[in-house]
Amino acid sequence: MAAPELERVQYRLRQFAQHVAAGVSPLYAHLAERAADDAEVAGLLTATSPEFATPTLLLAAVHRVLQAEPVHELSNYYPSLGGSYGVDSGTWPLFRAFTLERADAVRALIATRTTQTNEVRRAALLYPAVAMAAARRPIALLEVGCSAGLLLNLDRYSYRYQTEQAGQLVAGPAKATVGLHCALELAPGATLPVLPKKLTVGARFGLDRAPVDLADEEQYAWLEACIWADQPERLRLFSAAARAQRDNRPELVTGDAIDDLPAVAARVPAELPLVVLTSSAMFYLPKPRRADFVAALGELAARRPVHWVTHDEYEAALRHVLPDRADLRWPKEDGHSFGTLGLVRWEDGRAVGRALAKTAWHGQRMTWLP
Template structure:
């Protein structure tokens, strides 16, 4: 069991730093849940490392999916709702989840948030292009493995300096857009038309099978309910993946990393990708496992600074959000050889779901 004080603190922080300005519905619900011990208490059914606000909201989203004619669905654009958050939203939500408290606790206690945010491909594509291919890509915490297909998507980067930059296959089924800004002193990164991935492997404690209806519905529920465009992109990416599925391996991010890496041929440069995963994995242990792989490896990290790059690039307070600042991710590229970090680069700050990339000098 997770303490009530901890989950209330996480709900409040999520509302203030992650949902604020991004998801009016989830900001509204999380802020009120933080002040309601009955609703917040549902989240204590999860182990501490998984007991985050997004899990409570995903569980509620899943139950609203199952009852699409409930009045609460009027506030869920993912289900066709058109109402904005108002004075009725919280009472409806509160009654809904507490009347289904046993089902909520069952979902919260048995599931984890598996955010298949395919727009994050736009954030790591320019970094991946720095590694000469063809490469072998291993995504840790892959869920359904949608980022493993990032070479099959089309990209449009909107810049002030050069207008729109395009990359990826010309007839890609999925097109992704991202604002690309420059921090003071930075230059536009080179964005090649293609990256070449010769092997793709995903490692996850519970790889998501897109062919399973219940699993697919849960992955949809993990998408924030007032962002239907994200849901559409997930559906298109899932279709792309079904046509050519990657190899997905069930295992622990630390204990089974070497076994998963061994599935990437030795003659390919190995790139290990993590994206918003290390909040759930001991970062120091993961970095130690990377060092111990016994072969050169690139670590392409898209994490919060404290969870990711801080383990190999300490002292960069400029990569931490300041008091009251919204949360942001950091794209880093680290090369390990003979157990040592030979090259460490902090490349960009990012909006968490792929909306914006701020390239660093």
């Protein structure tokens, strides 16, 4: 394998361990930190192209292989598979041996799959931004990088936002089968966002290079494997949202995020303002294509009202509209990474954007910005 490729994935593993998983997932922080120093394990990620060679892909591939062997001793460290052991001196040796003994199976998954974590809790982050875009009007949702499309049902989930200023704020339908909780903090100078009880979504579409059919057992199992193994509450919410979607299936289209965007948007009723969603999706576009995506949204906005709600890394998304926001860049040497929630609209052909919040990646908390 080429040395630069190996060095790149080792760097990503180390950054993930120190800035993403630390304090959030003891198991994945431990495994990623050690994989970063192990050329054989880290090298498995070179089986895919650089933009998809993420630490979460390696961990998901091993998780999926372990799902097929739940009696293996390594499962004792995976709460998702019924394990109850905490991280100890035996965790890494077992993981390393299991992974390398099944290197062909792990490598095959890495070569043919991408991380498609359809994290339902992110709906709690998107809801206030979508509500701002809707401005109490019926809208259409189009999610780019939709995976199984669970976020497209965000109007059907209920939300409880815990605040210091106003206690618990409630939004969404009261009798929803999926209920989400999110800590909502205010940055200095910020005021609480408006959280309407109801959003009206008149059409919903998803666009993905490989959309997930939850009726397919293998595809369903892959999404389960993409959920971090020591966070069973996320697995429970995923299962609940998947069940709820059986009666409310959005239309998912296979295609390129940029080349096929106009054709999918053309299927949305013209009378509905279009709200385009991206959530942890822009990172997977090659860097030159990210600006192309923003330009494609601008072309759509020349023909109809368009808003873009983005929950992504700042450098991958909102930077193209709001440059020079050093406060939104990461990773920081002294802290965790974070997502940036943003809202963009177009006025007279010009993109006008606002950074709304800094967020935890999986929707558990956000800090609203002035």
